[in-house]
Amino acid sequence: MGRIPCCEKDNVKRGQWTPEEDNKLSSYIAQHGTRNWRLIPKNAGLQRCGKSCRLRWTNYLRPDLKHGEFSELEEHTIVKLHSVVGNRWSLIAAQLPGRTDNDVKNHWNTKLKKKLSGMGIDPVTHKPFSHLMAEIATTLAPPQVAHLTEAALGCFKDEMLHLLTKKRVDFQIENSNGGPLHGLSSIPGRNLSTTYSTRRQSDEDDTVQKIKLSVSRAMQDPNTLAPEPNTVPPNKSWGMVSFGEASNTFAEAYNTFPTSVSGFQYDPPSCGNEGDGSPWNQSICTGSTCTGADRMGLHGRGGEEDGDEAEGGKGTRKQSDVFNSDCVLWDLTDDLMNPVA
DNA sequence: AAACAAGGCAACCGCACTTTC
DNA sequence: TGAAAGTGCGGTTGCCTTGTT
Structure with a gap:
């Protein structure tokens, strides 16, 4: 069956956006908002794919974006x-x-x-x-x-x-x-x-x-x-990411995986997690096959959990599950970059 | 000064998922 | 219930800039 393309690729411009195009898109969105990206280029007088417009807006034109160096x-x-x-x-x-x-x-x-x-x-x-x-x-x-x-x-x-x-x-x-x-x-x-x-x-x-x-x-x-002298000691980590307040920590896992750099605690029962909870497994997490995130329920697929989430896409709108729920506590103030002697 | 290489970033692609009808 | 449409995401590509020889 297949999906229809989001636009007729022959009739759309590609490549770098010009200031004029940026202005057209910005002013149109300022007036009409971002509903229906497919119609936006037509109505805004742009020969662009709707998807291209969306990317340009979300990645560059949005007024709340920072553009400078990362701190x-x-x-x-x-x-x-x-x-x-x-x-x-x-x-x-x-x-x-x-x-x-x-x-x-x-x-x-x-x-x-x-x-x-x-x-x-x-x-x-x-x-x-x-x-x-x-x-x-x-x-x-x-x-x-x-x-x-x-x-x-x-x-x-x-x-x-x-x-x-x-x-x-x-x-x-x-x-x-x-x-x-x-x-x-x-x-x-x-x-x-x-x-x-x-x-x-x-x-x-x-x-x-x-x-x-x-x-x-x-x-x-x-x-x-056991870790070498100049590496992170097993009772220290880059910062503590606690998944719940229960006592089931990674202390035991550290004994098994003493070389882990990224250590954190989590609470499998209350978070619905599975697996051995080792930092090794948690840290092997790349791309769409992110096993660690899967274990922690980060992918959040399926809309049964939060009826207010009306947007599409993969699990990231479930970020609230990860960063804001009672189950998770992020301590970003910890100086993760500096192992403690 | 020119040629080449590397770095950086914007944009694109295709897939996965949700929503709508 | 299923197809179509809409959207978000991660990976990749291509081009421009900067640095090196």
């Missing part, structure tokens, strides 16, 4: 929320007034992801690369580990070499204990002193050697999975 606080919020909900950009953007999901997504892809990688943090799982390697090593038999390690090292090495050989890396870290997340922590009041500059081949080799050493240690003794 430190905004970056912290993005990283923090991403560690919990993954690529749910609309969810994350909803916590950043004036920012769109597109803004957040672009900022993540162009800046934050690289910052995390540069600090040795896997931007997908929010775990240190070395710990990921160690975990892989403990879950596989040695022959498999050997192959996988080589493959993974290839990937990590490429990424690291790319970062390390850049002329300048602007990541500033605290010189005191060098936690993995310090690169984002140019927070007011923080002591920032060390700046990485040009790295040489010996540094690159050293990094790779460290990873190899970590893997080989783990292969010899799974108990060595």
Whole structure:
């Protein structure tokens, strides 16, 4: 059957919007609102697809949008929320007034992801690369580990070499204990002193050697999975995200997954969650197959929960379930970027 | 100064979901 | 009840700008 296209693509203009088009759209919406996007371009005298108009309005023309640089606080919020909900950009953007999901997504892809990688943090799982390697090593038999390690090292090495050989890396870290997340922590009041500059081949080799050493240690003794001195201690996290007030926390999970970076508490019974609740599972959350969000009910599909929600789309309008309900408590004031000694 | 590469961002695409009829 | 329409979302693409050689 298939859907009919939202517009006749032959007759619509595409590409960059001109100031004149912006004016037409803005003034039309100011007068008539945003009902029925399909009719808006026709009535506004625009040769644009309705969908294109909607995107232009929501991502650029809306008067309540911010257009400047992301602040430190905004970056912290993005990283923090991403560690919990993954690529749910609309969810994350909803916590950043004036920012769109597109803004957040672009900022993540162009800046934050690289910052995390540069600090040795896997931007997908929010775990240190070395710990990921160690975990892989403990879950596989040695022959498999050997192959996988080589493959993974290839990937990590490429990424690291790319970062390390850049002329300048602007990541500033605290010189005191060098936690993995310090690169984002140019927070007011923080002591920032060390700046990485040009790295040489010996540094690159050293990094790779460290990873190899970590893997080989783990292969010899799974108990060595305890966090390294410069990583987040198991009783600390990037900030506490509490899913309910019951006593069922991740303390036990931390014993099982001591290398997790993003830790949080949640209450499976009252939230209707399932699974083992490990930070590992919660943090493996990418794109539309966001398992962590699914576990936490973030996708919110189906309209049975909230009759007032009259809009369409995927689950993000259920963000109230995540951010505002009694079941969830977000503490964004915690300094998630700075591990505590 | 020119050519090339990389980064950044706006816009597009296709899918999933809800609403309407 | 099911099809059509409307909308939101995440992923991807393409173009412009900036930096490097």
